Amino acid sequence: MSTPSNRTLNAVELQVNGVAYPVAIETSRNLSGVLRDEVGLTGTKEGCDDCECGACMVLLDGQPINSCSYLAVQAQGREITTIEGLADGDDLHPLQRNILAMGGVQCGFCTPGMLMSATALLERNPTPTEDEIKIGLSGNLCRCTGYAKILDSVAATAVEIS
């Protein structure tokens, strides 16, 4: 049951893709919801809302987290990267370019989360094996593609950037 104190708003500043966003939010709000509804960046998706699917994956200080199940207030003072932070202006990130070119996007719902996991993976390990790519993306479900083209596009990007 929500008591009035549950609705107390916290003035919080979130650092998203290098920009500071002041927001006023309840403590119980999840990061994905705040990114979408308060910050206005709707690239981050919510699939399951309880840490099963990875559609909500964003980077916190460069490492992937499930933003649906992370309290937004706990992200204060850390750098958040969302899918909107990958492209450089109109220039798509190589991962974005390759997943489009290689047919790794169908409905597209899983794509932002996939690419955030892949970004963190290639940052950590620029020359991953096929198995390491699978482990890197193991928190992301796709119901359309059958994964092969997604894995291929990450492998192609690794070759391209290394």
Add this chain to the structure above:
Amino acid sequence: MTLTIATSLDDILAGLAQGARPIAGGTDLVVGSRQGKGSLPDTLIAIDRVAELNTIDVGADATRIGSGVTHARLMTDTTVVEQFTSIADASALVGSPATRNVGTLGGNVMNGSPAMDTGAPLVVLGAKAELASTSGTRTIGLDELWTGPGQTSANEDELCVALVIPNRPTASGSAYVRLEYRRAMEIAIVGAAASVEFDGDAIGAVNVALTAVAPTILEVTGLNGIVGSALDDATLAQVAEIASEQAAPISDLRASDKYRRHTIGVMARRAVDAAARRAAGEQIAVPVNRALGVGAVQ
């Protein structure tokens, strides 16, 4: 509801003394609340930025692993991988990279699930939990800490600061193996950790503990009979039989009690085998599940 981000251990202990609940990675606490298992506590204190909780200190007799150390670090840290390998085996299996980035050892231990993956390794390594509050610090055995599913004997105002593990003798090794239906985002169907120490060619000491076959992590007793034996098929068969006998599993959505009782023996035997091979100097990469292709259906 409020959340305070603590910057020191004193901050945390003062907060807990006033009734706040700790949150580390939130991968049990927040996820549980979203799945409707319980509502979030009214007052939270975030403990993930306190440096004292994020250290791994190798002492003369024991190593202190801070409760805030994440699974991602445990699975790659040189001390953990070389000395306390079964913990690295377990942490490498937790969830996905995202779960391991923020999920912590302290959260795993204090959440008290009988399916926690680091629990059985900690037991076979003889770990103790260091608990602190504004009234002082105490160190207790894990058998004393875990009292039931999701329950610990820690007082509400106590923080788990570290897990303290005796340094390892020479010619010893440990391993953790779990049965899983898929390779990621899985909870143990059952799991087994083992520690083996050789005395020449014979087993000098052996410890086995089991995941998800009892209300808490279960330490197997009565293995003295195999001390002094060579590590052969007959010995491993005995381990499997004893583990299956002592397991007290339940049936649920994930597996029947009968299936759990059988497979826990298989996991126990594989864990002892892998631990012994490591004790003999063989390099088996972390996690054993992947290196030996055991546990998960490939």
